[in-house]
Amino acid sequence: xxxxxxxGLIGYSGAGKSTLLRCVNLLERPTQGEVWxxxxxxxxxxxxxxxxxxxxxxxxxxxxxxxxxxTVADNVxxxxxxxxxxxxxxxxxxxxxxxxxxxxxxAHKYPAQLSGGQKxxxxxxxxxxxxxxxLLCDEATSALDPETTRxxxxxxxxxxxxxxxxxxxxxxxxxxxxxxxxxxxxxxxxRIVESGSVVDTFLFPxxxxxxxxxxxxxxxxxxxxxxxxxRQGNWLGERPGRKLRLVFRGDxxxxxxxxxxxxxxxxxxxxxxxxxxxxxxVPYGRLLVQWFGDETTxxxxxAALEERGCRVDVLEDASGLSAAVSSRPLVNASCQQExxxxxxxxxxxxx
Amino acid sequence: MSDLVWPDILQATWQTLYxxxxxxLFATALGLxxxxxxxxFSTRHLMERRAxxxxxxxxVNIVRSVPFIILLIAIIPLTEWIVGTSIGVNAAIVPxxxxxxxxxxxxxxxxxxxxxxxxxxxxxxxxxxxxxIVWRVLLPEARPxxxxxxxxxxxxxxxxxxxxxxxxxxxxxxxxxxYGYERFETGVMLVTxxxxxxxxxxxxxxxxxxxxxxxxxS
Numbered sequence: 001x002x003x004x005x006x007x008g009l010i011g012y013s014g015a016g017k018s019t020l021l022r023c024v025n026l027l028e029r030p031t032q033g034e035v036w037x038x039x040x041x042x043x044x045x046x047x048x049x050x051x052x053x054x055x056x057x058x059x060x061x062x063x064x065x066x067x068x069x070x071t072v073a074d075n076v077x078x079x080x081x082x083x084x085x086x087x088x089x090x091x092x093x094x095x096x097x098x099x100x101x102x103x104x105x106x107a108h109k110y111p112a113q114l115s116g117g118q119k120x121x122x123x124x125x126x127x128x129x130x131x132x133x134x135l136l137c138d139e140a141t142s143a144l145d146p147e148t149t150r151x152x153x154x155x156x157x158x159x160x161x162x163x164x165x166x167x168x169x170x171x172x173x174x175x176x177x178x179x180x181x182x183x184x185x186x187x188x189x190x191r192i193v194e195s196g197s198v199v200d201t202f203l204f205p206x207x208x209x210x211x212x213x214x215x216x217x218x219x220x221x222x223x224x225x226x227x228x229x230x231r232q233g234n235w236l237g238e239r240p241g242r243k244l245r246l247v248f249r250g251d252x253x254x255x256x257x258x259x260x261x262x263x264x265x266x267x268x269x270x271x272x273x274x275x276x277x278x279x280x281x282v283p284y285g286r287l288l289v290q291w292f293g294d295e296t297t298x299x300x301x302x303a304a305l306e307e308r309g310c311r312v313d314v315l316e317d318a319s320g321l322s323a324a325v326s327s328r329p330l331v332n333a334s335c336q337q338e339x340x341x342x343x344x345x346x347x348x349x350x351x
Numbered sequence: 352m353s354d355l356v357w358p359d360i361l362q363a364t365w366q367t368l369y370x371x372x373x374x375x376l377f378a379t380a381l382g383l384x385x386x387x388x389x390x391x392f393s394t395r396h397l398m399e400r401r402a403x404x405x406x407x408x409x410x411v412n413i414v415r416s417v418p419f420i421i422l423l424i425a426i427i428p429l430t431e432w433i434v435g436t437s438i439g440v441n442a443a444i445v446p447x448x449x450x451x452x453x454x455x456x457x458x459x460x461x462x463x464x465x466x467x468x469x470x471x472x473x474x475x476x477x478x479x480x481x482x483x484i485v486w487r488v489l490l491p492e493a494r495p496x497x498x499x500x501x502x503x504x505x506x507x508x509x510x511x512x513x514x515x516x517x518x519x520x521x522x523x524x525x526x527x528x529x530y531g532y533e534r535f536e537t538g539v540m541l542v543t544x545x546x547x548x549x550x551x552x553x554x555x556x557x558x559x560x561x562x563x564x565x566x567x568x569s
Contacts, residue, residue, distance in 0.1 A: 025476050027472060027475060027476055047480075050478075051478040051479070051480060052478065053478075054475075054476060054477065054478035055477065055478040057476070058477075059473065059476040059477075061469060061472075061473060063467075063469055065467065065469040065470045065472065065473035066470070066473075067470060067488065067491070067492060068470075068492060069491045069492050069494060069565070070491070078474075078477070078487070079477040079478070081487070082474075082477055082478060082479050082483055082487070083478070126477075127477075130477070130478075136476075
């Protein structure tokens with residue numbers, strides 16, 4: 001993980017993502033291997049050194065884990081008092097933090113009097129009190145409703161952007177990764193099966209599990225397929241042509257690629273489904289189109305599209321589309337194997 | 352009921368309050384650390400030590416399983432060594448404390464276990480040492496339960512103290528047994544018992560009020 005980024009760990013429950021996260025501050029001690037944080041090998045530190053190192057790593061949890069017997073202000077002051085800071089310094093730092101997370105007026109309340117979102121804000125303020133370089137978020141939004149989740153994610157983004165804190169986010173929700181993360185690692189059975197930039201992973205998932213996780217997102221492969229199946233036998237079904245899934249990112253999103261290609265190849269197309277959006281400042285488009293014409297016309301169009309930086313998957317017309325998206329040789333078994341080696345970022349290559 | 356008895360009753364009331372008060376204090380002071388260690392030493396806790404946990408648990412269980420009247424007599428040598436005598440109110444405080452400390456240890460252990468492990472973990476993640484966690488997390492978070500435990504211990508000690516008459520400890524219970532039970536003075540028995548009921552009632556109310564005060568936050 002790079003300093004200053006937000007890194008996501010995603011996978012189903014039991015995949016080992018929380019365990020991996022807890023290895024970072026050694027809440028969980030790995031049976032073998034090394035843990036390097038900011039140039040320090042954590043497993044080699046003695047007790048005191050580890051305690052000092054942990055003050056550089058903030059952590060927030062799904063269930064907040066605030067002190068029920070202490071006020072909001074005392075909760076935020078807690079790590080400062082652990083570090084033996086003086087009274088006046090503690091007070092001013094606590095006020096500053098509560099102001100920053102927007103909870104100044106709740107300073108003297110107890111956690112039981114706060115909503116879930118407010119509790120997580122307190123937890124974030126507490127985690128930031130000792131000015132850590134890293135913030136670990138263990139399913140920090142999983143106990144919150146969608147609106148509160150959005151607010152907390154915005155706060156996490158602020159932590160990253162305004163304070164320059166490196167953030168590691170563990171989640172089982174792809175939407176969380178898409179909203180805040182720069183890089184992501186997908187985990188299954190204790191292993192990282194795929195990792196890379198969020199945009200690439202999201203647009204060009206290589207591992208089966210990544211696709212499944214994406215399918216839980218509303219803009220999913222499953223939807224894609226369901227949509228396709230639904231359209232069998234209608235007007236489209238009687239025309240020659242192929243269904244293509246087009247994915248493009250960056251500048252390509254804004255250029256008139258489709259009409260250029262249509263003109264160049266004297267072809268026609270219909271857009272069946274599509275999204276044009278931005279993931280973490282990177283624009284992307286994902287379209288499902290029907291390209292009309294015989295095999296040669298379609299092949300020409302595909303070549304022209306790929307020339308312009310568009311990734312093209314030819315979808316089978318068969319009904320078994322849920323397995324979908326097979327197609328051209330760029331996503332095949334050997335490619336998936338390669339994907340298991342970390343950091344194979346660019347999925348934009350074409351076959 | 353003769354008039355002569357009233358001063359005795361008054362004196363016995365003070366003796367009971369004194370014995371129960373002092374032995375509750377000592378039993379808590381001794382039992383709380385035992386409870387803390389029972390928790391810390393237990394499996395998957397901050398200082399997991401199986402052997403130490405077993406030793407402590409066995410000691411606690413032995414003392415708790417010995418009937419109080421036997422304990423009272425069995426530790427007379429210890430009482431003499433500490434207080435200098437084996438008779439009287441002060442001598443009664445030693446067996447009362449010894450008997451109640453393991454009891455409070457178990458009550459405290461239960462209260463301390465109620466503290467969410469995640470909160471302890473959060474403190475660990477913030478770089479807290481084990482003792483910082485005990486002082487700043489475990490004890491404050493378990494405070495309502497610990498206070499409720501003190502109340503239970505004190506009430507239990509009221510009935511234990513009735514038996515301390517055996518070694519001349521005095522107190523209301525002793526008076527009730529000697530006058531009421533052995534001499535068939537029903538009046539004395541009723542009055543002393545009534546006072547005991549009032550004392551227990553007051554202690555319980557005080558304890559509940561304290562628990563409520565500290566628990567309103569959670």
